[in-house]
Amino acid sequence: MSQPDIHYLTTPAAVQAAADAMRPAPRIAVDLEFDDMRHRYGRNLALIQIFDGPSVYLIDPLPLTNPAQDLEPIWELLRDPAIEKVFHSCKSDILLLDELYGVHVRHITDTSVQYTLLAEADNNISLGRLIQSELGLEVDKGEQKSNWLKRPLTDAQKVYAANDVIYLFELADRLTAKLEALGRAHWATEENAALETVRYTRDERPYLRIAGKYRILPDELPLFRDLYLLRDQVAKQLDRPPYMVFANDRLSELVRTTPRDLSDWKAARGLHPELKRAPYLDQLAALSADTFVPAPEPAATGEQRRFPFRRRLNGQKAAQADAREQLLLQLKAFITTDINGFVANLVLSNRLVADIVELGAGQVLRPWQQAILRETAERHSLDYGLIAEPF
Structure with a gap:
């Protein structure tokens, strides 16, 4: 494959011209570089890479005065269902586009999804490894952890960014052929279509994820939450990732060994200097061990509790749920024997x-998964109807 031309675009006029050039293409390969709380606060789009066959377009949003508006010609391409968009592992990209710009990508082919459905190995293969295994090429991934918000971009970064899209057509075609040979092309069609419905939802209590990791006890959670939120407030003002205000390890230490008064806070190690100035120092003082008045954490909703459905059951209902689970595990074992364990996990992962125990296979699974489950049940004289409908 000959190397395509690489165009680096930094103006609205250049963006518009590139979009006009790509509009007749039946498909485009797409990737994003973005910073997620590594060098600045929040999630920040740093680069858009698009390949249409003849050319790679590296579209830089940072010089644009109004990126949301100036990139609208690109958003139109991404929304257009007539143009196939080929990604590798696109979920983070499409969530970012929805969160920052309200862009919902249509007609997606994800090479990571295709590879997963081959069920030859565990999920989540990197693009570099996929290129190596399918195309026999070594692609330099040395810029993977670059600061993509720093300008100017280096030549090495531009080559790396271009490599993320120029092989996607060939990969998608090879993987499609493999899936067709296995009779699984419709699996990929269903899974890729489902990606169009992925939407960003704001996590209203992000501190709970970290609290679980550090095994914060219920009576420690109010202080942990308030310190987390104060850290986030300072990070946003400074436009720095929260870990630069103070580390997660330090957050849990401050909860377990909390400064007792203002002088202790001033002497506390590992805190950004901004925290030791007004108005934040006063807020820290209010979190002191001697003065903190905890506001209780809101009760978790049913969706946030772990296994809320099974916990509500007892007696005969609990026994029926257990029977459904045992039938599903039996079917999973048969799928493992009949096909392989990777497919079994795609159809019946623990989640x-x-x-399915609660909602039934008809509501939870894609049609291709339901077909495998139904055929396996019939082959082994088991009753699929027992797990098809809601509990």
């Missing part, structure tokens, strides 16, 4: 088993 899917729990959801």
Whole structure:
């Protein structure tokens, strides 16, 4: 494959011209570089890479005065269902586009999804490894952890960014052929279509994820939450990632060994200097061990509790739920024997088993998964109807 031309675009006029050039293409390969709380606060789009066959367009949003508006010609391409968009592992990209710009990508082919459905190995292969395994090429991934918000971009970064899209057509075609040979092309069609419905939802209590990691006890959670939120407030003002205000390890230490008064806070190690100035120092003082008045954490909703459905059951209902689960595990074992364990896990992962027990296979699974489950049940004289409908 000959190397395509690489165009680096930094103006609205250049963006518009590139979009006009790409509009007749039946498909485009797409990737994003973005910073997620590594060098600045929040999630920040740093580069858009698009390949249409003849050319790679590296579209830089940072010099644009109004990126949301100036990139609208690109958003139109991404929304257009007539143009196939080929990604590798696109979920983070499409979530970012929805969160920052309200862009919903249509007609997606994800090479990571295709590879997963081959069920030859565990999920989540990197693009570099996929290029190596399918195309026999070594692609330099040395810029993977670059600061993509720093300007100017280096030549090495531009080559790296271009490599993320120029092989996607060939990969998608090879993987499609493999899936067709296995009779699984419709699996990929269903999974890729489902990606169009992925939407960003704001996590209203992000501190709970970290609290779980550090095994914060219920009576420690109010202080942990308030310190987390104060850190986030300072990070946003400074436009720095929260870890630059103070580290997660330090957050848990401050909860367990909390400064007792203002002088202790001033002497506390590992805190950004801004925290030791007004108005933040006063807020820290209010979190002191001697003065903190905890506001209780709101009760978790049913969706946030772990296994809320099974916990509500007892007696005969609990026994029926257990019977459904045992049938599903039996079917999973048969799929492992009949096809392989990778397919079995695609159809009946632990999470899917729990959801099917409550909601039924008809609501939880894609049609291709339901077909495998139904055929396996019939082959082994088991009653698919027992797990098809909601509990």
